[in-house]
Amino acid sequence: MSSQAQLLMLDRDAVAAVMTTDMIDRAVRDAFALHSARQGRVFPVVREALSTGGIFGIKSGDVAARALLGFKAAGFWPRNRELGGEPHQATIMLFDPATGRPRCIMDGNAITTARTAAAGELGLRILARADSTSVCVFGTGVQARAQLSAALRAFPSLRTVRYVSQDGRPKPDFEACFDGTCRPVLALDVDAAVAASDVVITATPGAGPLFSAAAVRPGTHLNCVGADTRGKRELPGSLLERCRLVVDDSEQARSLGETQWAPSVPHAELGDLLTGKCAFDRQADDVTVFDMTGLALQDLVVGEYLYDAANAARVGCLISWPW
Incomplete structure (x- = not known):
């Protein structure tokens, strides 16, 4: 029921609890294969400099056959180092493509690092x-x-x-x-x-x-x-x-x-x-x-894997999100 809709929140620790190297490797290969078959779409990238000195970007896309839709909002804020934090920041959001309602919000920092490394490893294995x-x-x-x-x-x-x-x-x-x-x-x-x-x-x-x-x-x-x-x-x-x-x-x-x-x-x-x-x-x-x-497909497919794993393991925080 729409009045009982819920949104799953996965913070840094929740993502770490279910994410594995094998999962990321499989998801990244999956994303590249979907892209090659043109079964997943990559929407135009937003990448803009900010007056604060940071760079803000949005990468989005969908895989219609898997009811997968979402985006990653991410960027680079070099002054974060002065605060003792990581300059790269990312958040991933998955939606129900049939209704537009959000399904999951997850911390994307570790995801971005892991999926980029997995893509690099795949490139090395194929090209070096x-x-x-x-x-x-x-x-x-x-x-x-x-x-x-x-x-x-x-x-x-x-x-x-x-x-x-x-x-x-x-x-x-x-x-x-x-x-x-x-x-x-x-x-x-x-x-x-x-x-x-x-x-x-x-x-x-x-x-x-x-x-x-x-x-x-x-x-x-x-x-x-x-x-x-x-x-x-x-x-x-x-x-x-x-x-x-x-x-x-x-x-x-x-x-x-x-x-x-x-x-x-x-x-x-x-x-x-x-x-x-x-x-x-x-x-x-x-x-x-x-x-x-x-x-974007790397982030979304990894997000899909993590969303399913978190639901199965009952990891994360479910909040009411009625509409």
């Missing part, structure tokens, strides 16, 4: 050389840590791990995250670090090119996370023109991602490689780039 043994990660924040962890899962053969910090100083907290797994070494010469790495991960705020194009040697794979807004970039000019480019969504990548700087470069979508819709035969000397802008 199987004999990769070295990685360089730009950034030491939450997403850089998640991406490096994903890379180590995808390639246990990664023995040499270098990182580049924003201020060029060692980050003991970052290094400590990988105790017992690897020993990240601070790279002071960024071009030399890139030239010596089979895999390069860029997970920074996207304020400009991080290294020179000449540093990228044949056979390198790059996972690029930071360019998610008009004007942002992490890669140097001319690099995309000599690589094999893969994106998560063509339109989004051209407007928000690294691809905005070379929109005419031919590219494929990762979902099409995953489903076999598009063939991909990597050659040993290919330079490959995965331009990750983040799909």
Whole structure:
């Protein structure tokens, strides 16, 4: 009955109680497959700078066959660090597409980190050389840590791990995250670090090119996370023109991602490689780039999995939401 309608609230702790790595991996693969089959829609992205110094965005979409509709409101507020908080903030909301009534509101911070890392891991497994043994990660924040962890899962053969910090100083907290797994070494010469790495991960705020194009040697794979807004970039000019480019969504990548700087470069979508819709035969000397802008479908499908798991486990807070 409409007078007995309820809304499920999942805060940070409730999400953590039901979210697993396996769940996120399955949901992200599911989202890419839906996107490839055009069974899920991705609506135009809102991404705007605020007078407060933050960036606010909305990613939304639907999957009609699964009665899935919703959005993620998220952005980046750098001044949060001064308050002892995380600059990335996200909230996901799911709706009943038949009535427009909200079903669930959930904290999206950990979800965003986990689904982006899962997408990065999938990109590595499909695109990077199987004999990769070295990685360089730009950034030491939450997403850089998640991406490096994903890379180590995808390639246990990664023995040499270098990182580049924003201020060029060692980050003991970052290094400590990988105790017992690897020993990240601070790279002071960024071009030399890139030239010596089979895999390069860029997970920074996207304020400009991080290294020179000449540093990228044949056979390198790059996972690029930071360019998610008009004007942002992490890669140097001319690099995309000599690589094999893969994106998560063509339109989004051209407007928000690294691809905005070379929109005419031919590219494929990762979902099409995953489903076999598009063939991909990597050659040993290919330079490959995965331009990750983040799909609304990833957030929604992960949200759907979490919503079902929370209901089954009776996790979260149900509040009356009559209409």
